[in-house]
Amino acid sequence: MLSNYEVFKLLTDLKEQRKDSGKNKHSAGQQNLNTIMYETLKYLSKTPSSRQTPEIVKEFLTAMMPHKLTKAEKLQLLNHRPQTAVEIQLMVEESEERLSEEQIEELIQMVATVLPGDPEQENAAPAEAQIEQS
Amino acid sequence: MFVLVEMIDTVRIPPWNFPRQLNEAIAEELNKKLANKVVYNVGLCICLYDVTKLEDSYIFPGDGASHTKVHFRYVVFHPFLDEILLGKIKYCSQEGVHVTMGFFDDILIPPESLQQPAKFDEAEQVWLWEYETDEGAHDLYMDQGEEIRFRVTDEVFVDTSPTGPAAAVTETPAQPGQPPAPPAEASAEKKDPPYTLIGTICDPGLGLLSWWNS
Numbered sequence: 001m002l003s004n005y006e007v008f009k010l011l012t013d014l015k016e017q018r019k020d021s022g023k024n025k026h027s028a029g030q031q032n033l034n035t036i037m038y039e040t041l042k043y044l045s046k047t048p049s050s051r052q053t054p055e056i057v058k059e060f061l062t063a064m065m066p067h068k069l070t071k072a073e074k075l076q077l078l079n080h081r082p083q084t085a086v087e088i089q090l091m092v093e094e095s096e097e098r099l100s101e102e103q104i105e106e107l108i109q110m111v112a113t114v115l116p117g118d119p120e121q122e123n124a125a126p127a128e129a130q131i132e133q134s
Numbered sequence: 135m136f137v138l139v140e141m142i143d144t145v146r147i148p149p150w151n152f153p154r155q156l157n158e159a160i161a162e163e164l165n166k167k168l169a170n171k172v173v174y175n176v177g178l179c180i181c182l183y184d185v186t187k188l189e190d191s192y193i194f195p196g197d198g199a200s201h202t203k204v205h206f207r208y209v210v211f212h213p214f215l216d217e218i219l220l221g222k223i224k225y226c227s228q229e230g231v232h233v234t235m236g237f238f239d240d241i242l243i244p245p246e247s248l249q250q251p252a253k254f255d256e257a258e259q260v261w262l263w264e265y266e267t268d269e270g271a272h273d274l275y276m277d278q279g280e281e282i283r284f285r286v287t288d289e290v291f292v293d294t295s296p297t298g299p300a301a302a303v304t305e306t307p308a309q310p311g312q313p314p315a316p317p318a319e320a321s322a323e324k325k326d327p328p329y330t331l332i333g334t335i336c337d338p339g340l341g342l343l344s345w346w347n348s
Contacts (some may be wrong), residue, residue, distance in 0.1 A: 001212075002138055004135060004136070010181065013179060029166035030162075030165070030166065032169045032170040032171070033169035036180055037180075039236045040237045043235055080218065086346060087339055089282075089338070090339040093299065
């Protein structure tokens with residue numbers, strides 16, 4: 001199984017390579033590859049996976065080890081970067097039995113600190129916090 | 135969402151591509167054959183990941199091109215059961231809500247998998263969720279272009295290889311003089327997409343993102 005970040009990196013590298021070689025991108029045979037690459041890159045660049053690096057992924061997986069999550073659950077957390085308890089319950093099976101509320105909070109905190117988020121969202125949040133404090 | 139599939143295939147390199155590096159020519163031929171295509175019971179192929187083994191290239195009598203057996207890995211879109219995916223609503227119909235992900239379009243959420251109770255508004259051709267709170271019933275519309283989170287419950291693969299002419303002939307035995315227009319029309323109407331995903335939004339947290347982001 002591949003994470004969205006791996007596919008994103010593969011496609012951006014492939015795009016760079018094709019831009020450099022340049023001759024035959026527009027031949028009839030290559031059109032399918034161009035279409036699928038364009039659409040998939042468009043979709044992935046709007047997800048949190050586009051902002052990850054291999055170090056972040058490694059850090060995330062080591063941080064997840066004590067929680068004993070299955071590979072599919074860790075992959076979904078990595079791809080979606082859930083911010084609420086409801087999202088975590090969706091992605092982790094039987095989360096009410098396996099994780100206490102504190103552990104779910106801990107997971108949310110870890111996801112928010114280790115994985116980079118949407119820069120627009122993060123700029124809005126500190127501004128709101130400042131308004132509340134003053 | 136994506137898996138790596140190991141495949142073996144014989145790649146034909148035409149003679150005018152001989153000056154190119156073998157690896158590049160093979161990568162181009164494989165992408166030309168598989169990118170953006172659905173392989174039966176495998177999924178939607180995206181792009182080549184790497185080549186694991188290249189066997190010897192042979193040239194056969196009568197054909198100037200070289201044939202090489204290649205072991206390679208391909209990136210394929212094949213979500214696992216119960217995976218949560220994010221998409222946009224393409225349009226709503228009586229069959230349910232059609233969702234698209236940009237690179238993959240054939241995702242359907244049937245009416246029984248919508249948050250209950252749900253109703254279809256004929257005038258606006260849109261499904262809506264009748265959400266009851268203490269204050270009264272809110273109608274939450276599922277408009278086009280809205281981002282929606284859904285869980286994959288089923289996948290349907292249809293073999294779209296061309297059928298032989300024998301099938302068309304047996305359908306019209308009583309009309310030998312007629313041109314083959316009727317069988318052609320019948321098969322054009324039943325054009326099933328080769329790979330369809332069935333989803334559900336019947337759980338807390340699923341559905342339009344705007345419903346859950348307070």
